[in-house]
Amino acid sequence: MTLDDILADLRHQTSRARHAETGFWVASVLRERIAAGQLDPGSKLSEEALGEALGVSRNTLREAFSALAAERIVTRIPNRGVYVAQPSVDDIREIYRVRRYLEPAAVAWSPTTDFTALRRAVERARVARDVGSVGGMADANQAFHASIVALGGSDRLDLVMTQILAEMRLVFHSMGADTAFHAPYVEDNIRIVELLEAGDRNDAAALLTDYLRRAEEQLLAEVAAEDA
Amino acid sequence: MTLDDILADLRHQTSRARHAETGFWVASVLRERIAAGQLDPGSKLSEEALGEALGVSRNTLREAFSALAAERIVTRIPNRGVYVAQPSVDDIREIYRVRRYLEPAAVAWSPTTDFTALRRAVERARVARDVGSVGGMADANQAFHASIVALGGSDRLDLVMTQILAEMRLVFHSMGADTAFHAPYVEDNIRIVELLEAGDRNDAAALLTDYLRRAEEQLLAEVAAEDA
DNA sequence: GCGACTTGGATTGTTGAACAATCAGTGAAA
DNA sequence: TTTCACTGATTGTTCAACAATCCAAGTCGC
Structure with missing residues (x-):
C-alpha cells in the first residue's frame, strides 16, 4: 500500500471526536496504522498531507506527534x-537490555500467584503455531511477554513494556518478513509458565533470561544477514 | 513565593532559543522550577498567564505541557x-513498586563492575549528613539511586528512573518539610556499595529491597500523619 | 431556607492563516 | 570538480478567532 493510499484511507476515517481529545485521537489512529505495518519504518509523515487527510489542523497534528515521539514510535528531526x-x-540491543531487566524481575519478585493470563497467552501461541499463523504467533507472544511484566502490578512498567513491544513490531516490519521467528520459543514460554505454577520462580527467571539472550542474538543475526 | 512572583521572575528569563526548540526550552524551564519547588504541587498553570510570562504563544506552551504531562510532572485535566x-x-506506592523492580534488578544482574559513581554519591551523602545539610543529603541520595539504575546501562530505564525521582521530589514538596528523612539510610547505602564491591550482588540486592520497603513504609506513615 | 436549573464569564480546545527559519537541491561561477 | 548563492518546499512559531466546556453565581419553584 502506497503512502497516498494510506492518506486516502485516512480521509474516510469517520466520527472524529470533537473537543478535548482530537490530538489524542490523532495519536491513536497513527499508532494503530504504524503498529499494523501500514506505514513503513522510515517513511516521512508530512504535516500538510497528514493534517489534510485527517481533517485536522497542523497544530493539533503536532500535539499528536509530540506524544508519539515520546513513545519513540516516531522520530522527530528538527526542521x-x-x-x-x-x-x-x-x-x-537497548530493547533487549530493558526486557532482560523488566521481565525476569517481574517473574522473580512479583507477589502474585495468578498466572491465568500467561496460560491463556501460551495456549493462543500454541494454537497459532499449529495452525501456521505467523501473525497470530507474534500477537500471542507479545501478549505473553506483556503479561509477564504485568505480574509486577506496576502501571508504569506496563507502559514501558507496551512501548518496547511497539518498537519490536517496528523491528519486524523493517526486516522484510517476520519469518518463523517465534516458533521455537513457544515451548520455552510453556515451560516458563509451568515453572511458575510449580513455584520455581528463580528457575523461571533464569530460563527467561536465557531465552531473551537467544532471541536477541537471533534477531541481530537476521538483521546483519539482511544488511549484507 | 507567590505565583505572581514566579510569573514576574519568569518574565526576566533571558535569551530564548529561537527556532526549532522553543517548546523544548519552555518544558525545561518549567521542569526546573517545579523540581526546585518554586511551583507548589497542585497549583494551576494557566496557559494565558504562563504564555505571557514566558513570551511564548499558547500553542507552543501546549507542546511543552504535552511533554511534561508524559513525564507525569504535570497533570492535565481536559477542559x-x-x-x-x-x-x-x-x-x-507505584513509585516504590517501580523502584523495587528496577533497582534490585540493576544491582543483581548488571554486567558492570565499576562502582565509582555509587562510591562518590554515598561519600557526598555522608558529608552532607555530617554537615547537617538536608538538601545536600536529598540530592546525594537521588544521585545514588540514579546511579544504581544506571548500572544497568539502559537509557530507557535511566529515563524512567529520572522521572520517578522527579516525582519523588514532588512528594517531598507536598509534604511540608522533607525533615531528616534520608539520614538513617546513608548507612544502608554505604553497606550496599561495600557488598557490591565485595561481589555479593545478591546480598546487595536483598538489602536494597528491604531498604526500599522500609522507606516506603516510613513515607506512607508520614503522609498519613500529615493528613490527620 | 433549600435544591434544581439557568445564565454568564473565564478558560481550554482547535482552527486557519501568516511569517520566520531552516533544509535539500539546483545551477552558475571559479 | 568544487563552491556558493539562490530557490522552493517544509517545519517552527505566532496570532486572532471561534467552539466547547466548566465553574460559580444567581434565579426559580417549592
Whole structure:
C-alpha cells in the first residue's frame, strides 16, 4: 500500500471526536496504522498531507506527534519533519537490555500467584503455531511477554513494556518478513509458565533470561544477514 | 513565593532559543522550577498567564505541557487545565513498586563492575549528613539511586528512573518539610556499595529491597500523619 | 431556607492563516 | 570538480478567532 493510499484511507476515517481529545485521537489512529505495518519504518509523515487527510489542523497534528515521539514510535528531526521510527541495531540491543531487566524481575519478585493470563497467552501461541499463523504467533507472544511484566502490578512498567513491544513490531516490519521467528520459543514460554505454577520462580527467571539472550542474538543475526 | 512572583521572575528569563526548540526550552524551564519547588504541587498553570510570562504563544506552551504531562510532572485535566502534579498515596506506592523492580534488578544482574559513581554519591551523602545539610543529603541520595539504575546501562530505564525521582521530589514538596528523612539510610547505602564491591550482588540486592520497603513504609506513615 | 436549573464569564480546545527559519537541491561561477 | 548563492518546499512559531466546556453565581419553584 502506497503512502497516498494510506492518506486516502485516512480521509474516510469517520466520527472524529470533537473537543478535548482530537490530538489524542490523532495519536491513536497513527499508532494503530504504524503498529499494523501500514506505514513503513522510515517513511516521512508530512504535516500538510497528514493534517489534510485527517481533517485536522497542523497544530493539533503536532500535539499528536509530540506524544508519539515520546513513545519513540516516531522520530522527530528538527526542521526536517517526523518519520516512522526505524530501529537501529543499537535500538534492538537497548530493547533487549530493558526486557532482560523488566521481565525476569517481574517473574522473580512479583507477589502474585495468578498466572491465568500467561496460560491463556501460551495456549493462543500454541494454537497459532499449529495452525501456521505467523501473525497470530507474534500477537500471542507479545501478549505473553506483556503479561509477564504485568505480574509486577506496576502501571508504569506496563507502559514501558507496551512501548518496547511497539518498537519490536517496528523491528519486524523493517526486516522484510517476520519469518518463523517465534516458533521455537513457544515451548520455552510453556515451560516458563509451568515453572511458575510449580513455584520455581528463580528457575523461571533464569530460563527467561536465557531465552531473551537467544532471541536477541537471533534477531541481530537476521538483521546483519539482511544488511549484507 | 507567590505565583505572581514566579510569573514576574519568569518574565526576566533571558535569551530564548529561537527556532526549532522553543517548546523544548519552555518544558525545561518549567521542569526546573517545579523540581526546585518554586511551583507548589497542585497549583494551576494557566496557559494565558504562563504564555505571557514566558513570551511564548499558547500553542507552543501546549507542546511543552504535552511533554511534561508524559513525564507525569504535570497533570492535565481536559477542559480544566494543567496542574503541577500532586502525588497521591497510590502514586507513592507505584513509585516504590517501580523502584523495587528496577533497582534490585540493576544491582543483581548488571554486567558492570565499576562502582565509582555509587562510591562518590554515598561519600557526598555522608558529608552532607555530617554537615547537617538536608538538601545536600536529598540530592546525594537521588544521585545514588540514579546511579544504581544506571548500572544497568539502559537509557530507557535511566529515563524512567529520572522521572520517578522527579516525582519523588514532588512528594517531598507536598509534604511540608522533607525533615531528616534520608539520614538513617546513608548507612544502608554505604553497606550496599561495600557488598557490591565485595561481589555479593545478591546480598546487595536483598538489602536494597528491604531498604526500599522500609522507606516506603516510613513515607506512607508520614503522609498519613500529615493528613490527620 | 433549600435544591434544581439557568445564565454568564473565564478558560481550554482547535482552527486557519501568516511569517520566520531552516533544509535539500539546483545551477552558475571559479 | 568544487563552491556558493539562490530557490522552493517544509517545519517552527505566532496570532486572532471561534467552539466547547466548566465553574460559580444567581434565579426559580417549592
